Amino acid sequence: MSNSIEVKNPATGELIKEVGVQTAEEIHHAIEKGHMEFKRWSKVNAHERSKLLKAWSHKIQENKEEIAKVMTMENGKPLSESLGEVNYATSYIDWYAEEAIRIYGRTVPAATESKRIVVTRQPIGLVAAITPWNFPAAMMTRKAAPALAAGCTFIVKAAEDTPLTTMTLIELAHDAGIPKDAIQYVNGKGSEVGPLFTNSPLIRKITFTGSTPVGKSLIKGSADTVKHVTMELGGHAPLIIAEDADLVLAVSQTIISKYRNAGQTCVCVNRILVHESLVDAFAEKFTKAVAKLKVGNGLDETTDIGPIINEKGFDKIVAQINDALEKGAEVLIGNKYQVDRDKGYFFIHPTVLKNVDASMDIMQEETFGPVAPITTFKTIEEAIEIANNTPYGLAAYFFTENYKTGMYLHDHLDFGIIGWNDGAPSAAHAPFGGMKESGLGREGGIEGIEPYLETKYLSVGNLVN
Structure with missing residues (x-):
């Protein structure tokens, strides 16, 4: 040693x-x-x-x-x-x-x-x-x-x-x-x-x-x-925005889940699944909210997004972004970096990607960074299939104002922690843990x-x- x-x-x-x-x-x-x-x-x-x-x-x-x-x-x-x-x-x-x-x-x-x-x-x-x-x-x-x-x-x-x-x-x-x-x-x-x-x-x-x-x-x-x-x-958390979701609530809670600790948490949103009728409206509202986040040193009280923990983590995130762009994803905001490899600091500005699909690494691997990929679905059954199509089952989130849809999602999502209209469900008095791998x-x-x-x-x- x-x-x-x-x-x-x-x-x-x-x-x-x-x-x-x-x-x-x-x-x-x-x-x-x-x-x-x-x-x-x-x-x-x-x-x-x-x-x-x-x-x-x-x-x-x-x-x-x-x-x-x-x-x-x-x-x-x-x-x-x-x-x-x-x-x-x-x-x-x-x-x-x-x-x-x-x-x-x-x-x-x-x-x-x-x-x-x-x-x-x-x-x-x-x-x-x-x-x-x-x-x-x-x-x-x-x-x-x-x-x-x-x-x-x-x-x-x-x-x-x-x-x-x-x-x-x-x-x-x-x-x-x-x-x-x-x-x-x-x-x-x-x-x-x-x-x-x-x-x-x-x-x-x-x-x-x-x-x-x-x-x-x-x-x-x-x-x-x-x-x-x-x-x-590990996790690979999906967030589902149903056709009847409250978009203002969905945006604010997605920001909380996705960008806390610069996206470096095991329960961070990794995949945003939006009903096809809402994707443009959600993407616009979400991007405007993300634009307000300030990147910087965590000791500055105005900072919202701190650095990536190390070079290895930075390189993985950048590789996922580049893979998505090569396969047709669109950058709505972000994909900007402040890096000094000699000094050893790595910042990634909060990034939103649209037109993401299952062929991209970011939809298959945990990101652990401030990158939000958006994809679409037509039916709740399709959303569930996309969400569950992973060996991981730690956390999942969904937004709907319909109790039948909510209970159906709860019953069919294979995850140990689920937030319904809630981007921060963790609590000491609740059991925290995952399913599958x-x-x-x-x-x-x-x-x-x-x-x-x-x-x-x-x-x-x-x-x-």
Whole structure:
């Protein structure tokens, strides 16, 4: 492993900080400490764990301005979005602080008078997490909070591009009184740390947010030790605008979904499917709204669209745009760049493409950038077929004022998260996760603590004298 990671500001290319990288031996030692701490932390009563989680949330809120600034500097997203993410991150801690005291068992009627059956829940063990760069606060707390609430210990490998936010939050957890070995971080390359996590018999669960190919590799690596896994993987979200949609609402919500974090989110709209009778009107209104978005450094409070995280991400987005144009797509706005490869910053102005079809890469692959491709459909059945024609099934959106159309779309779209007239459906109290190759398990809601618990039952016999 290399000795350090250079954390740079993607808006300027400037070095923010060099972060030390743990050796394999140090990571093994951290795993051992987490495993040993589990024996103690799992016995801490649920009310005390709840109290400590609430204290952690309070510490984060006390320092949210500083955390948001760090996040914007290493991630690039506008400062207002970073502040929003800090609140989103603490909402998971707050939710699971309450769920900690609601881990219930039950009794089951036995088949004979002489027996009684009791079902109990217990924490699964040491949990290892690998988190993404695009939401360095919320994606960590969405995993750590239910793990700690359940009585598990937790170790996370932060994203290489954005480790500082995660590190800060975990240090605040320690300040709040959560034992240092109960929640830890390590830094390093995913390709090197991942196998250390999957191969360790001391780790009983892997939770990952990131690309589908990496998720598949972690699932395979976890098989030898039969680890539990939760995988929140790639997406390719469709947004359907039905014939009776409210276009003003559809435009405003599509902007929110598509261009948040410069389009670099797993639930961003990737494909806009508009009824053929509305496509010209929608495209005109949407393009006018996009024209108002300002590109720049996220620390500038007027910025709406920050930089692309790195050169690799930039090149992928540009390749998708060029492929679409070569195959007949039309640029309505955007396709402009501010780039300095030597300094290391990459900006793409928000782009809208019309006359897009299924032959284009952008309709088949997740973009992870501020590009909105528009295509058309004739019937709702055709829209559903286009939307479902992907191996992914994370998020989908639709706009209609007809409840029958809405329920029909809900019933037939193969996606784990669906927004009806809503471009921002994510919430700590709702189960987040995908279908098909978009993942395994759910995070958030009452479902989100289940993957951190084992179920056992006790059959008591000879109760009748």
